[in-house]
Amino acid sequence: MTTTDPVVIMKQEVGKAAADRVQSNSIVGLGTGSTTAYAIQYIGERLQKGELTNIVGVPTSFQAEVLAKKYGIPLTTLDAVTHIDVAIDGADEVDPHKNLIKGGGAAHTREKVVDSLANQFIVVVDSGKLVDKLGSTFLLPVEVIPMAVTPVMNKLEQLGGKPELRMGIKKAGPVVTDQGNLVIDVKFESIDNPAELEKTINNMPGVLENGLFVGVADVILVGEIIDGKPSVKEI
Template sequence: MLSLQDQMKQAVAISAVNQIRDGMILGLGSGSTAALMIQELGARIKKKELNDIVGVTTSFQGEVLATELGIPLKSLNAVSHIDLAIDGADEVDPHFQLIKGGGACHVQEKLVAARAKKFVVVVDSTKLVDKLNLSFLLPVEVLPGAWHQVKEQLEEMGAEVKLRMAQRKAGPIVTDQGNLVLDILFKDGISDPMSMESRINNIPGVLENGLFVNLVDQVLVGEINNNEVSVRDLIKVQ
């Protein structure tokens, strides 16, 4: 039996797939909730409830899963547009600004989100925060030869910085692009995500960071009320 959190993830994944129409080019996100979305999409394609779908994945993990499910795929360079991108998030603030990159896929995730006509974020209620980066670490992807230099500059900005290490493997995490990830935390959180995104990305050696600013069109939130699973269409605070 699915846990309550997994039931919330399943509910928002199905709700997002309900927006897909025949002939769409889709951005297929990364992470546990996005994986449930890809599985639901694959099931509907197999049953011919959806036709002429093309997916653009945001990670090698997503590519493997979509391929196993028979979802036709193209690279980002091979499509002229993306009709709808669906992805999860690690944190969502009331203004629909995000932190992503817990799975170290945020570079491709941001490229796909920025290309999409509509970007839908699917999360469970635990991912909603009043302010970003008070607890969840912000990932910064860096060139391997520059990680220490970038670490020092981030520390000068007031951040606590750690090189992300791999689990069950010696050494650091290596991204799909062959880079390293620094995880950072500002003790007072991030009050101005737009400014912080630019400041970090302007450090030489940084490829991209996990702040997703002014990209999201819709947030679907899985919730539990009176032991019943529901999906809330979140309203952005202006």
């Protein structure tokens, strides 16, 4: 189905630009989100055309797994591979140092495992995700085992954050991750040292992982709309 919506076309172009960087005989980390979904689609199309051969994907979420199967990308697991050649994933915020906040889709734990293992991690975003400082526009997701929600929220408050349990949309009760855990979204007025905050939060008992990705991204592909036309630039 074709579209004339410039925002959709821009996301498609960014996804295609990332998919074009995938080479044959690769193990590919398949991320989560609307822009990454187009990358998965285009990788599948390149496979069907014979432009790519011998590709296997490692999905970061149930969504990525479903899309990969839909577009004919063979899948594997981290138990069966020794490395990942390239991972493609989105982000909710990107700072000038290529540090990220991820986890809008509550898949950041699996994403961090896969993206960190990749020899090259390509981030696909639109220009609205670029910020001067992390935490400017997006809350920081923290995945927590259910029994630890209250003590972790108390500790996050002591750090200066404003934590809220993420609730489901069109679902009664909280969001549950693919691991069966809960997500606390935290508003920090300013994240001055992302690396330090990432470690501090992850050291809290009961926390599985948080959405700060520090020093993980290699390439940022940014979609923009300039004079009504979509374009892609690399950072």
